[in-house]
Amino acid sequence: MVRVRPGRLPAKSAVAPNSPSARARARGGVVVFAIDFRNPPEATYPASVADMNFAVRWLKANATRFNTRPNWIGTMGTSSGGHLAVLVAMKPHDARYASIPFAAAPKLDASVPFVVSMWPVICPATRVQENKDRQARGDREADAEGHEGEVAHSGSPSASLHLPRNR
DSSP states (O other): OOEEEEESSSSSOOOTTSSSSHHHHHTTTTEEEEOOOOOTOOOOOOOHHHHHHHHHHHHHHTTGGGTTTTGOOEEEEHHHHHHHHHHHOOTTTTTTTTTTOTTSTTTOOOOSSSSEEEEEEOHHHHHHHHHHHHHHHTOTTOOOOOOOHHHHHOOOOOHHOOOTEEE
């Protein structure tokens, strides 16, 4: 399983291979490949999804090293990490997401048989609007960051399915 941290937590804090959730899964026989990903200001969408797509391909190519099978590899994430896990699973062949070359296995894709998405930020466009509304009401805890317009809709799984935006 490729596991990705929530976006708001500092790099390495939530992906430690000895975290309680990783240890519990490992005790149950699950290989947990905890990754970090690029996010602003280092890089913007779709870099974070490309990082996770690459991680899935890398783990598939190296599955035997970890005593697992490529077709058993799935994605898992919490909060914005859950969003990434869903996008990678929904669009494993999207050129934007598969943009990091993998010379060792160029034909390998990031398709996965399962996703574990916990408390995902599943619709970035809705989150941006909700935070704007909260800020307008004076809520100082509202997240001031987020992508707007086409970027928010492009990274939205519901938009990827061509569902109405207000669903």
